[in-house]
Amino acid sequence: MDYQLELQRAVDAARPLLTTGRVADYIPALGAVDPHAFGLALATVDGEVYGAGDWEVPFSVQSISKLFTLALTLAAGSEGIWHRVGREPSGTPFNSLIQLESEQGIPRNPFINAGAVVVTDHLLTLTGDAGRAVREFLRAESGNPLLDTDPVVAGSEAAHGHRNAALAHFIASYGNLENPVEAVLSHYYAHCAIAASCRDLALAGLFLARHGVRTDGSRLLSRSDAKRINAVLLTCGTYDAAGDFAFRVGLPGKSGVGGGILAIVPGRGTLCAWGPALDRAGNSVGAVAALDAFTTATGWSVF
Numbered sequence: 001m002d003y004q005l006e007l008q009r010a011v012d013a014a015r016p017l018l019t020t021g022r023v024a025d026y027i028p029a030l031g032a033v034d035p036h037a038f039g040l041a042l043a044t045v046d047g048e049v050y051g052a053g054d055w056e057v058p059f060s061v062q063s064i065s066k067l068f069t070l071a072l073t074l075a076a077g078s079e080g081i082w083h084r085v086g087r088e089p090s091g092t093p094f095n096s097l098i099q100l101e102s103e104q105g106i107p108r109n110p111f112i113n114a115g116a117v118v119v120t121d122h123l124l125t126l127t128g129d130a131g132r133a134v135r136e137f138l139r140a141e142s143g144n145p146l147l148d149t150d151p152v153v154a155g156s157e158a159a160h161g162h163r164n165a166a167l168a169h170f171i172a173s174y175g176n177l178e179n180p181v182e183a184v185l186s187h188y189y190a191h192c193a194i195a196a197s198c199r200d201l202a203l204a205g206l207f208l209a210r211h212g213v214r215t216d217g218s219r220l221l222s223r224s225d226a227k228r229i230n231a232v233l234l235t236c237g238t239y240d241a242a243g244d245f246a247f248r249v250g251l252p253g254k255s256g257v258g259g260g261i262l263a264i265v266p267g268r269g270t271l272c273a274w275g276p277a278l279d280r281a282g283n284s285v286g287a288v289a290a291l292d293a294f295t296t297a298t299g300w301s302v303f
């Protein structure tokens, strides 16, 4: 397959749609991004990487970081996390509070904000610095030593974080946090506000395409845990649009309000698309369209 040609075709298919969504502005620092930027990268399991458009431009990874916090938590042998967070789709927006009360502070899954706060809490207990753990993993897998948290975005999230603070305090009221709320939120913002490019993220996600094996050949996760993360990505990684994403793209994927989506093709590679304008569920309009076009043309799908 001519990857470069297929990537360019997918970017061309997405471009006309870029202005149909809205750039996230509930985190003010994200609102400053150029809505016309667009990139798409592909990495193969043997570490080759291809890209089109703005694929080497860093953007705010936001909720894509939740995939890595879960992987690093499970890598430390913390199976017990599944007693503190569920693995069912929520059917509600990513920042919703309503299920927490009837479900005793156990978030539905690790990829909504509430679930990611619980996973970040445990990663903080395990490592002493959850933000640093995610940054170091991304740097190692991408080979990009400059990859870092953007302090302006992290500060903007904290300054406008009433909803996440409410979620975290509510979870704490049920005894489902191990660390102080302020510390957990600060680490949560530190990993959400990491800036990375489509290239960086496509390379960093390859361990899930390699059934748990890292770029240096060492094993991060058991094959079973890699399968489980991919399964939860498919059902919960794009929130209450996970059904539509599976229908259109047919791959496990994780979106972020920075406009990125990282998708996994087990046994083959990864794709990462980025366009800042979002649909109502918080997923990038252009990224979904490009992944739809690429997977439809090439048959890269789990189905």
Ligand code: DON
Pocket: 061, 062, 063, 064, 094, 095, 113, 157, 164, 192, 255, 256, 257, 258, 281, 282, 283
């Ligand atoms: O906590 C937040 O709201 C953001 N840091 C992350 C949300 C997000 O990326 C949801 N993704 N579509």
